[in-house]
Amino acid sequence: MTRERADAARNRAKILAAAADLVTTRGIEALGMAEVAAASGVGVGTLYRRFGDQAGLAHALIDASEREFQQAFLSGPPPLGPGAPPEERIRAFLHGLTDRTLAQLDLLLMAETAGPFARFGGAYEAYHHHLAMLITQTWPDLDASFQADALLAPLAANLVAHRGLDGPTIKAGLDRLLPKA
Amino acid sequence: MTRERADAARNRAKILAAAADLVTTRGIEALGMAEVAAASGVGVGTLYRRFGDQAGLAHALIDASEREFQQAFLSGPPPLGPGAPPEERIRAFLHGLTDRTLAQLDLLLMAETAGPFARFGGAYEAYHHHLAMLITQTWPDLDASFQADALLAPLAANLVAHRGLDGPTIKAGLDRLLPKA
DNA sequence: CACCTAAACGGAATGCGTTCCGGTTGTCAA
DNA sequence: TTGACAACCGGAACGCATTCCGTTTAGGTG
Numbered sequence: 001m002t003r004e005r006a007d008a009a010r011n012r013a014k015i016l017a018a019a020a021d022l023v024t025t026r027g028i029e030a031l032g033m034a035e036v037a038a039a040s041g042v043g044v045g046t047l048y049r050r051f052g053d054q055a056g057l058a059h060a061l062i063d064a065s066e067r068e069f070q071q072a073f074l075s076g077p078p079p080l081g082p083g084a085p086p087e088e089r090i091r092a093f094l095h096g097l098t099d100r101t102l103a104q105l106d107l108l109l110m111a112e113t114a115g116p117f118a119r120f121g122g123a124y125e126a127y128h129h130h131l132a133m134l135i136t137q138t139w140p141d142l143d144a145s146f147q148a149d150a151l152l153a154p155l156a157a158n159l160v161a162h163r164g165l166d167g168p169t170i171k172a173g174l175d176r177l178l179p180k181a
Numbered sequence: 182m183t184r185e186r187a188d189a190a191r192n193r194a195k196i197l198a199a200a201a202d203l204v205t206t207r208g209i210e211a212l213g214m215a216e217v218a219a220a221s222g223v224g225v226g227t228l229y230r231r232f233g234d235q236a237g238l239a240h241a242l243i244d245a246s247e248r249e250f251q252q253a254f255l256s257g258p259p260p261l262g263p264g265a266p267p268e269e270r271i272r273a274f275l276h277g278l279t280d281r282t283l284a285q286l287d288l289l290l291m292a293e294t295a296g297p298f299a300r301f302g303g304a305y306e307a308y309h310h311h312l313a314m315l316i317t318q319t320w321p322d323l324d325a326s327f328q329a330d331a332l333l334a335p336l337a338a339n340l341v342a343h344r345g346l347d348g349p350t351i352k353a354g355l356d357r358l359l360p361k362a
Numbered sequence: 363c364a365c366c367t368a369a370a371c372g373g374a375a376t377g378c379g380t381t382c383c384g385g386t387t388g389t390c391a392a
Numbered sequence: 393t394t395g396a397c398a399a400c401c402g403g404a405a406c407g408c409a410t411t412c413c414g415t416t417t418a419g420g421t422g
Binding site: 002005007008011037042043044045046049 | 368369370371372373
């Protein structure tokens, strides 16, 4: 696989800038594909080659803060990053993810809605992997993969939005889901 | 609100029969709205008046077994129905719902996919309400609503389908999610 | 510098869910 | 029985995500 061509990179930047602008000025419902294409001065075909589909575009818009968060739990300071006991890191991770989810609820909703498996893009799997690892360290006899999914599931954007949950409620509830032994 | 007109009832039956037939003979992807309309000999407008949207149609197709299940946990024999200790009923309910989910994964996938909140139709709320009640009885100090959502969330069709989970795995995982105290 | 090709481009065409609306038909009251 | 109205009907029209494909261009090669 060869490097991205210069014009392609330029267009990606133009698209992301225009899309971010659209969302902040006119809200998430202005993020139609034709809309974004027109605002960026490219054809819709270009959007699809770059981002796959609408959910991919939404993910790309979230990507910046996502990368930051991943950096934080992979190599940042404890308790989110390495150094703290695993159980504490789990709580810090879930609380951090709660804040992130609430902060970008609109875009996440779109990212989740597009396809049946849209949620399970790169970021979700990164969270799942990280959480499963910490669970294995803390409770070796558990099905870590299932437990990780189960702890992430209540943070689904559509559930959070539907119930109108707030941060403290979610965090307290998640804490009670953690195994006691 | 007046009673359903005779022709409307007749059409509802025709549509459900034709749709069920389509699904069993040609699979879930044959359940397009125009497709169903043609097979039932009605216009697409009629489908929408009757079922709201595609997710509603999928729900209606699931409805028969859904009603049966609701009957079972509301007033059937224990441990699913009344009579057993609440904690036992919770496990019976989750295990039963697991079986139901796996049995109708295709239709549930469609029902969930249509809109952001499609999942939260009548059936979901019935499950949530029932589970929350049992949780309150068993662990009075918990946020029963959140815990109910959290226990139902791992049964989301898209998660189950994506991971390819089987019954024993799900049931064992759910059991470990139940509070210990 | 000219050539070549893989990659990128744009926008028309497609497919499908959903909405709209002018005509039709049960149902009920007089 | 008849008249009137609300509910219903069909299918054309619409909006929008996604795909297709003929054209253009970046960037490496001789």
